Amino acid sequence: MALKEPRNQTWKDRKEYKASEPEIENWERRYQELYTTFNRLYFSDQLPLYRVSLHDRLEVPGIPLALSKHVAGYCDKKGRRIDLEAFPFPKGQSILLHEMAHVASNVHHGPKFCQEMERLAAAGAPIGKLNMMNYVVSFDMRNGHVRAE
Numbered sequence: 001m002a003l004k005e006p007r008n009q010t011w012k013d014r015k016e017y018k019a020s021e022p023e024i025e026n027w028e029r030r031y032q033e034l035y036t037t038f039n040r041l042y043f044s045d046q047l048p049l050y051r052v053s054l055h056d057r058l059e060v061p062g063i064p065l066a067l068s069k070h071v072a073g074y075c076d077k078k079g080r081r082i083d084l085e086a087f088p089f090p091k092g093q094s095i096l097l098h099e100m101a102h103v104a105s106n107v108h109h110g111p112k113f114c115q116e117m118e119r120l121a122a123a124g125a126p127i128g129k130l131n132m133m134n135y136v137v138s139f140d141m142r143n144g145h146v147r148a149e
């Protein structure tokens with residue numbers, strides 16, 4: 001799961017805009033298409049089909065609400081489903097890629113997952129700054145790019 005800003009007041013609390021049903025449906029369809037596109041571009045079409053599901057707000061079953069407030073995405077391997085906070089398309093694409101890296105590795109943030117993130121970064125996938133900072137060891141903070149090694 002992707003975590004952001006470990007404070008009491010989270011970005012979810014500050015979020016003022018409430019997405020309408022048609023908006024959520026529209027974004028959900030486009031994130032689902034993006035899953036297929038990312039799978040082709042960065043995973044050689046090797047990932048099984050997962051259903052991408054949008055929620056405003058996302059609450060993850062089995063984890064406390066206080067922690068759930070920080071979660072932007074969740075990967076349910078058993079149900080082959082990715083749950084995303086309802087970010088307007090394509091704002092949540094880096095979170096989608098984070099969850100796809102879980103599909104390709106495991107549900108932890110250990111070496112296997114980080115290796116997957118490294119691979120995505122090197123392939124030029126739009127994994128976003130938070131993923132870079134947290135999981136890509138070769139990320140050069142000062143220059144904002146992945147060091148070639």
Ligand SMILES: [Zn+2]
Nearest residue numbers: 001002098102
């Ligand atoms: Zn995660």
